Amino acid sequence: MRWSSRIALAALATFILAACDDDDPVRPTAQGRVRAMHAISNVATMDMLFNTTSYKTNVAYKGSDGYKATAVGATAVKFRKSGVATDLLSANATVANGADYTVIALGTEAAPQSLVLTDDNATPAAGKVKLRAIHAAAGAGAVDVYVLANANDLATATPAASNLAARAASAYIDRDAGTYVVVLTAAGNKTALLTVSGVQVAAGGIRSIIAVEKTGGGTPLEGITLTDR
The missing domain is CATH 2.60.40 (Immunoglobulin-like)
Structure with missing residues (x-):
């Protein structure tokens, strides 16, 4: 085999090995979990969003839809009267990796309040x-x-x-x-x-x-x- 061919084969082998080393599995996005609950006593049903993503629509009073995986960082949990495009209430949850949160809308339509809790599900x-x-x-x-x-x-x-x-x-x-x-x-x-x-x-x-x-x-x-x- 010619010397130049040997060099070319060696270079190809090195490239393949390097490519294999770089072919790591894609790491999952860091996430926490958030759930929202409707406890505003004089609003029949609500639509809820996490930032701009729908969490659940037409949630009846005292209703929730359980935990949803959410990217780490600030999440605006928005509560709207069903079918209305404006927020009645928005509460901020700062989501940490692997952590769980409960966000409750309470009070009345005229005076809505929020409660943001960090849950311990260990x-x-x-x-x-x-x-x-x-x-x-x-x-x-x-x-x-x-x-x-x-x-x-x-x-x-x-x-x-x-x-x-x-x-x-x-x-x-x-x-x-x-x-x-x-x-x-x-x-x-x-x-x-x-x-x-x-x-x-x-x-x-x-x-x-x-x-x-x-x-x-x-x-x-x-x-x-x-x-x-």
């Missing part, structure tokens, strides 16, 4: 579950939160979270896997404002119990249970 300890209460009833006062095996235990129970203000969430509450009654009372007393029964959570599960006003506003409060994990 797996609970073996045999355990995590629960948290979210106070999204804008017109209600602060509440105490009880997580009970039986509603009759309220009289002697100690709150799992105390003096939880509107537009706030409790810390996550660790419990054994099982079925619970979540009771919200006016802060400082045992007068039940909301009782959510039959919150059944298998080991490793996470739930958010959300207190909202009744349709149209005011009391009695109503509860929503979201499955986080």
